[in-house]
Amino acid sequence: MFPELGQWSLILSLLVAVSLAIVPLLGSYLRLEGWMRFADRATRVQFALVLLSFVILTLAFLQKDFSVAYVAQNSNTALPWYYRISAVWGAHEGSLLLWVLILCGWSIAVSLKGHELPLAFRARVLAIMGWVSTGFLAFITFTSNPFLRLFPAPAEGRDLNPLLQDPGLVIHPPMLYMGYVGFSVAFAFAVAGLLDGKLDSRWVRWARPWTNLAWAALTGGIVLGSWWAYYELGWGGWWFWDPVENASFMPWLAGTALLHSLAVTEKRKLFTSWTVLLAIITFSLSLLGTFLVRSGVLTSVHAFTSDPSRGLFILIFLAVMAGGALTLYAWRAPRLVVQQPFGLFSREVLILAGNIFLVLAMVVVLAGTLYPLVIDLLGASKISVGPPYFHTVFPLVLTPLVLLMPMGPFTRWKQDEPRRVVKLIWPGVLLTVVVLAVFALQMHQWSAYGLLAAAAGSWVLGGTLNYFWQRQRKARERVLGVGQMPSGVVGMILAHAGVGVFLLGVAMTESQSIEKDVRMAPGEQVELVGYQFRFLGAQHAEGPNYQAEQGTVEILKNDQVIATLHPQKRMYVAGGKPMTEAAIDAGFSRDLYVAMGEALGTDGAWAIRVYYKPYIRWIWLGGIFMLLGGIVAATDRRFRLAEQAVALREQKLALQEG
């Protein structure tokens, strides 16, 4: 009975979404207040209905209701309860439901927080988000119904993909979707602005914290995915340039550009049409990412299904949304252009340059991701684009970006003197040299690439620390406390420092890692940079829903045991799937990584991977800094004061009219 209720509530929510997409929009043109106010109510009802079907699906998982096909395919009686919950978004249908739930969550947040916005504008923003939810709810209802029944119901389910049975993967999809979907707010603002024919800088200011939060969530999602791939896939890599990773990286790059150009548009009323274009592109890339992952056109670890009708649906939806928005843009964007004087050396120009390189980087990733698809469609041949392509092109695009980064904050709006900025940047150069020396001294093998990447990281980190220091000094002169820095600035400093930390991590990991695949019999040992890895043999072990061979590896340094690791080779009972569970001795400045390959011969020997990964944690640490930066910046008081000002003006207007 319950699953049908879930399905009904899903269909109802689709109807509500359709009305949300149409009624308030018409109301805003016909100036019917009731129709516009309908947006708020519809958003609420839509959220409640989608939440209901999500809860019902979750209950079906918790109650092991295998009469529901989706539950039977993705869970099992032996699966622990927490993984039965995360299994809700463990495959195609449920993860789309989560996508829509989060979209409805963002919509309701805009509706609740948006009372300061003019009614017509709010109605349009919500209606546009309604278009998006209409598309996805129709997609679920017509092609991917998670409540489909199986008759007769099987006694036992298959299993959740063992790769997904992991704490990191419980939160990775929700975080990632928060980011993807969060950009729909900026998208809706941009399209509403185009419909209006003007984009008030107060509304731009209002849109900024939302974009910050979406960006922070996307950053978090990507970091979690990278961390998970590192410890769970058993290859010890942190990024594979896998098409699905690229699918999340493209909106991130465009979103980063959007964050910065929004700042310019708000502060200087410049680049309005560029900002609008970026908002459209960023969300379109989120949709493209969803298409790439869901359609199965790409060969990837994430490609669950290859159902052509699903791919076609998303492709058409993408074409309608992105195509429609871009057409509207071509038609209306000229109206948004406001002439403002600015000099060739000014903060806005530096930000614009940074923006261009971010977009170029995005295009590079896009080209590498879509090129094989295009070649295949043309029927020429089947090819794949691998890391070498990205490793060749990406550093070239990133170099100017890295050079600009520490300079932007020092440079004034409108017009500045290069000489003044150079004088301020000097201490940063000294810091750069110090940081670089610290890392270069720890390099045990020569690598030009490593040194260059470390120099880039040092430059960004040193330059950012220098800015922080100078800003603090200035604040003290004005007799202001440490906490007086606007949180927008604090967020920027955190995020920029995060980029530096990330680059240093990449430099060390990529150039100084040592990876060895060895055959080890019990008692044998192998040495990596002063660490002895001693294999003591493997024993049988059992988990709740798997059997395993568990190895014991002792790590010694200067003849002292510093860690004992237990990597596993698991066999999941339900699906019969093998899995490599790596064991890691994690540290601030290095990780020691051990994973089991396969049993060899009769003497208890195993093929074993032993890795030494210096500073790999810094990669994710940098990501966490960026994420925190995004959140801190979103809390800036200036955004809220702006809201109050808008509200006040609205009240005054209402009084005058009344």
Place this chain on the structure above:
Amino acid sequence: MNPKRKRRLLLVGLLLLGVSAAVALTLTALKENVSLFITPADIAAGRIPQGNQFRVGGIVVANSVKRDSDSLHIQFDVTDGAGTVRVDYTGILPDLFREGQGIVAQGSIENGIFKANEVLAKHDEKYMPPEVAEALKRANTPAPHPTGAQ
């Protein structure tokens, strides 16, 4: 020309320059860094791409896997039904590597043997790399496992 227009021209010029440089760079890098996918039948027929590394995919032939007893060196045969090629690899194979399973190997041909530096098998026993599925279809060999599509 007034200074405003001059400045705009400069910006647009820089933009165009940057974009065209990036496009040229991207296309060159793409051309040099892609790896072509070929089938065992292609190799049997002597259609081997020059120079670069490429990928070959197919089913691991039953009872063809031979492992050295004292190292990680391994050899196995891969077939698409129309042709068979021997693959030579040193290292750890993916979890889902087994006889009868579809795999993709990356490397190059040396003396008729495919020297692989990477062997991929996807993380789902139902899953068949699309290239392999298609190669099998072309050679009219029924896939031993259902492909992902249902």
